[in-house]
Amino acid sequence: MSHSTVSTSSPPATSDTIAHALSLAIHEHKIAPGTKLGEDELAEIYGVSRTVVRAALQTLSHIKLVDIRRNRGASVASPTITEAHEVFEARELLEPRTARSAALHATAADIALLERHISDEHQALADADPGRALYLSGLFHTEIARIAQQATIAGFIETLIARSSLIIALYWRRESALCEKHAHHELVHALAAGQAQQAEELMRSHLVDLHSALDLRERNSRTLSLRDALAR
Amino acid sequence: MSHSTVSTSSPPATSDTIAHALSLAIHEHKIAPGTKLGEDELAEIYGVSRTVVRAALQTLSHIKLVDIRRNRGASVASPTITEAHEVFEARELLEPRTARSAALHATAADIALLERHISDEHQALADADPGRALYLSGLFHTEIARIAQQATIAGFIETLIARSSLIIALYWRRESALCEKHAHHELVHALAAGQAQQAEELMRSHLVDLHSALDLRERNSRTLSLRDALAR
DNA sequence: GGACGCAAAAATGTATACAATCCTGAATTC
DNA sequence: GAATTCAGGATTGTATACATTTTTGCGTCC
CATH class of the missing domain: 1.10.10.10 (Winged helix-like DNA-binding domain superfamily/Winged helix DNA-binding domain)
Incomplete structure (x- = not known):
């Protein structure tokens, strides 16, 4: 047994x-x-x-x-560097527009849910469970897509966030600490206030921050895929 | 047997x-x-x-x-009217940007391929095979996404075009004839000339044309879903 | 000692058998 | 006559058996 x-x-x-x-x-x-x-x-x-x-x-x-x-x-899956760029470029194309739409549709209940996600995420970090924090951070983004009431685009974003999790596992550089500390908070404020333009901009810069917090230099690629090869 | x-x-x-x-x-x-x-x-x-x-x-x-x-x-599948709008809104978000990118990457071979698709499409129409013409018309769009070298976004577009085919089957209004007669041709010209901005605009207006050639009024929804119900 | 080859083992691909669910339609009841 | 119930058949869900492919590891040869 x-x-x-x-x-x-x-x-x-x-x-x-x-x-x-x-x-x-x-x-x-x-x-x-x-x-x-x-x-x-x-x-x-x-x-x-x-x-x-x-x-x-x-x-x-x-x-x-x-x-x-x-x-x-x-x-x-282990996304390549090319795929990693593609995923974040796609997110930068889809999510800001979605955040704008979410700002126009968000109800009080939606905002409350988003705020609970954020506090759950902080709790997970306090519990030294960074994996769960990352998952909740992704959930925050999919939730915004859902609020925007565009199920089709929300579906795309969901898969992009799933892949982002793999990309972060492979290419995240520790040095770049939690630059996003307040990004989600500010976003919720803009959504709650119905500030569409503001929400769109915040989402865009948030994603650019994330993208640039990855180490996607070619050199690293070989190292990491080698590790993959040895891992099995 | x-x-x-x-x-x-x-x-x-x-x-x-x-x-x-x-x-x-x-x-x-x-x-x-x-x-x-x-x-x-x-x-x-x-x-x-x-x-x-x-x-x-x-x-x-x-x-x-x-x-x-x-x-x-x-x-x-039989997409609802809501889904139909979502699909075309998603296309209007993704494809113009993709066409822009394609204009920057298109090679002579790519252009030749697109032109052959167009002529194949005309041939299919001449052969009174509108189904095949529609398929080739969709292929034209996926091909542009491929040329843009964004496999991730290209994948999304591929599924959107597949669903568009279903939407056209359900909601196309005959009255609106081939408004797109020259749209693909003009697009190829812009791509061949590397005119990114022009390509983006042409794609956007092409999609808006398609979207508006659908009869997505609520009234029709009931009729068609009734037909579906009776069809089995 | 290292490269090659081959057989055994392990894993995946496919077909088939059985179980559970849904659909159909005729008999029953009111 | 209309609604309901309840077999029987048809269809889908799951497990298992078999076929094919890949991987592994040992033995041989150079």
């Missing part, structure tokens, strides 16, 4: 359950980019057959959290 | 093959929105097991070409 299933006597896991659980673990940096995700292993962990696991992995591969290569199985 | 497999003695279809074939048929309006896609039926048509068919359907559901509801199977 090596491993038991993750939770005892819970409703049997569906592929959505598993995809969600894996997604969370990846967001929180509990599973590193490049990690092999064996089907049998996951099937045993969640107490289901490989059929269900494969469906979950396919879902995750579609949002590029997981890389599936034929006959070679699934592993957590 | 009722149905035989689609092509005799071809390499066995993979889920990608099937997803591509179905996607093409939907793009070309050979399968109408709302059509039920039974697993056994498709499995027999393509000469594979349901396992492979299910993977293909899942792929298509990720890009919202197909709607899968638990225990209820898959059918071709």
Whole structure:
């Protein structure tokens, strides 16, 4: 009896359950980019057959959290430097406009929710759980997209944020501390006040800050992909 | 022997093959929105097991070409009016910027390819194959996204164009004839000349034209969803 | 000692069998 | 006659068995 299933006597896991659980673990940096995700292993962990696991992995591969290569199985994706730039450029194109729209649609309940996310994030940092803080930070962005009432664009942003989590795992430079300390707060204020232009600008500069806090020099690429290669 | 497999003695279809074939048929309006896609039926048509068919359907559901509801199977998606607006608003946000970028990256080979797409599209219209013309028209847009060398955004645009095909099937009004007669040509000229600003503007107005050629009044929604309901 | 090759083992791809759910339609009831 | 109930069939969900491919590790050869 090596491993038991993750939770005892819970409703049997569906592929959505598993995809969600894996997604969370990846967001929180509990599973590193490049990690092999064996089907049998996951099937045993969640107490289901490989059929269900494969469906979950396919879902995750579609949002590029997981890389599936034929006959070679699934592993957590490791975005290249080029992809990292692309993801942040896409965010810089989509999110400011979305923040503008959110400023026009935000209700009091929306603002309250965003503020709770921020305080949860601070709590996670206080608990020395940076992975969870990062996840909540991403949730803040997806929440804004939802408030903007553009489900289609919100879906895109969701996948971009998921990939951003991988990018941060690979390329974040420690030196650049929490430059975003107040960015989310200021954004909420602009949204609450309905200041569309202000919200758009704040979001743009916030994303530029994030982008520039990454070490995306070519030199580093080789180092990191080498580490990946050794990691397995 | 009722149905035989689609092509005799071809390499066995993979889920990608099937997803591509179905996607093409939907793009070309050979399968109408709302059509039920039974697993056994498709499995027999393509000469594979349901396992492979299910993977293909899942792929298509990720890009919202197909709607899968638990225990209820898959059918071709029928976007609502709200979704239709969202899709075109997203395109209006993404594609003009992409066209700008394409103008800066386009090579002679790229331009030649685009021009061939246009002439193919005209040929299809001459052959009285409007479905294929529509498909090629969409391909023109995805090709521009590819030229822009932003794979991430190109992926988003690809799904938006796929959904646009469904939207056109549901909401296109015949009265508004080919207003876009020269739009693609002008766009290619701007791209070939490297006129970024011009390309961006042309793409924007082209998309606005398309958007306004749809009948997205609420009244029509009920009519069409009723037809859907009766269609099965 | 290192490179090559091959067989065994492990993992993924696909098909099939079985279980659970939904849909259909005829019989029943009011 | 209309609504309801409840089999029976049809369809989807999941597990398992088998086929194919990749990986691994040992042995051989140079």
